[in-house]
Amino acid sequence: xxxxxxxxxxxxGGPAAAAARGQSPRTRRRRFGRRSRRDYLVFLAxxxxxxxxxxxxxxxxxxxxxYYSTLxxxxxxxxxxxxxxxxxxxxxxxxxxxxxxxxxxxFTVVTVGGSMALGLLVALALNKRVRGxxxxxxxxxxxxxxxxVGVGLVWLFIFDPVVGVLGYVLRLVGSSSxxxxxxxxxxxxxVIVVYVWKNLGYAAVIYLAGLQSINKDLLEAAAIxxxxxxxxxxxxxxxxxxxxxxxxxxxxxxxxxxxxxLLRIMNPLGRGTNTLIYEAYLQAFGGANRAGYSxxxxxxxxxxxxxxxxxxxxxxxxxxxxx
Numbered sequence: 001x002x003x004x005x006x007x008x009x010x011x012x013g014g015p016a017a018a019a020a021r022g023q024s025p026r027t028r029r030r031r032f033g034r035r036s037r038r039d040y041l042v043f044l045a046x047x048x049x050x051x052x053x054x055x056x057x058x059x060x061x062x063x064x065x066x067y068y069s070t071l072x073x074x075x076x077x078x079x080x081x082x083x084x085x086x087x088x089x090x091x092x093x094x095x096x097x098x099x100x101x102x103x104x105x106x107f108t109v110v111t112v113g114g115s116m117a118l119g120l121l122v123a124l125a126l127n128k129r130v131r132g133x134x135x136x137x138x139x140x141x142x143x144x145x146x147x148x149v150g151v152g153l154v155w156l157f158i159f160d161p162v163v164g165v166l167g168y169v170l171r172l173v174g175s176s177s178x179x180x181x182x183x184x185x186x187x188x189x190x191v192i193v194v195y196v197w198k199n200l201g202y203a204a205v206i207y208l209a210g211l212q213s214i215n216k217d218l219l220e221a222a223a224i225x226x227x228x229x230x231x232x233x234x235x236x237x238x239x240x241x242x243x244x245x246x247x248x249x250x251x252x253x254x255x256x257x258x259x260x261x262l263l264r265i266m267n268p269l270g271r272g273t274n275t276l277i278y279e280a281y282l283q284a285f286g287g288a289n290r291a292g293y294s295x296x297x298x299x300x301x302x303x304x305x306x307x308x309x310x311x312x313x314x315x316x317x318x319x320x321x322x323x
Contacts (some may be wrong), residue, residue: 062302068295075289081321087296104275107192107255112224114196116248120201120241126204137208148198152265153274155194184272189271191266195259203248210244211237242320250312275303 069087073080091097126137143151159180161167167177180190214237222232260277267273270282276297284294 016106030314056311065302066299068292069299071292071295073290073292075284075291078294083292087293088300090293091296091300100274100276100279103188103273104257107188107195107259107273107275108253110192111195111199111256111259112249112252114192115199115203115252116245118196118200119248120207122200122204122206126208137205140204143198144201146198148261149265151194151198152262155190156266159190180265187272189318191262194266195256195262198262199252199255203252206244206248207241210241214240246312246320250309253308253312254305257301257308269271276304 016302048199049133051219068080070082070084072083072086122140126140134166157163158165161177161179161181164177169175180186218236218240219232224235227235258277259274259275259305260281261272263275263278264281270278270286280294280297280301282288283290283297
């Protein structure tokens with residue numbers, strides 16, 4: 001008589017399979033429950049110190065600043081008077097506010113646009129396999145990692161009309177040096193030039209990484225189809241760089257609105273370069289000692305940063321082409 005072999009138990013789960021392996025469903029649930037608790041405890045052990053530091057040094061000062069913005073408080077005074085939204089009404093009705101906002105907008109737009117545009121051009125030049133390109137890349141990026149204070153001091157001597165290098169070169173060609181420090185418009189131009197020079201290396205390195213991640217097959221296919229360099233750049237390269245451009249737009253806007261060190265070193269009085277963040281500094285430490293009003297300006301800047309970031313993430317990201 002032919003023998004009949006019993007079917008092997010299924011490899012999947014279920015009570016029968018668990019019993020066949022010598023484990024009951026309750027035992028398996030208990031084991032996975034202990035593992036989940038252990039993983040959760042490990043997560044808390046690593047995350048709790050960081051969360052506490054963030055709460056202590058980021059969110060606590062933010063909430064305190066919002067509270068100080070509702071006070072009429074002179075820096076160093078033991079007593080502060082609550083004024084509610086009085087500081088905000090004064091800021092939005094002050095005749096100086098328009099100039100501060102215009103200066104902030106001009107500085108941000110020009111520095112962000114200049115850094116990104118020049119950074120892209122530099123990245124295209126550095127995206128070559130030629131001798132010495134590694135040194136060139138390091139030289140372009142190095143100003144970004146330098147101290148803003150040191151950079152500002154060096155460029156002060158360069159722009160000095162009497163002993164500066166720029167004034168000397170202009171005198172050689174029969175011209176005179178502009179009064180960079182006396183004309184508020186020229187002072188803003190001077191600071192913008194230095195800021196763009198210092199930060200274009202950051203944009204260039206990020207754009208260079210984006211260029212090197214583009215599939216070379218697409219460029220070769222475009223060349224085979226007869227597309228010239230200009231058509232290839234605007235139809236293939238630039239759309240594929242949209243995630244990189246979006247990232248740079250978000251980060252450079254935030255950095256420009258918070259730029260302080262170059263402004264403080266190159267133009268301490270703030271004439272012509274009085275952005276929101278520098279106006280907040282002047283109100284608190286520039287002689288007025290109005291800590292409450294300074295906190296109000298800082299809160300307005302914080303809200304502006306949040307709104308711009310939300311706008312970029314909600315509206316502009318829709319135009320990003322993620323490949």
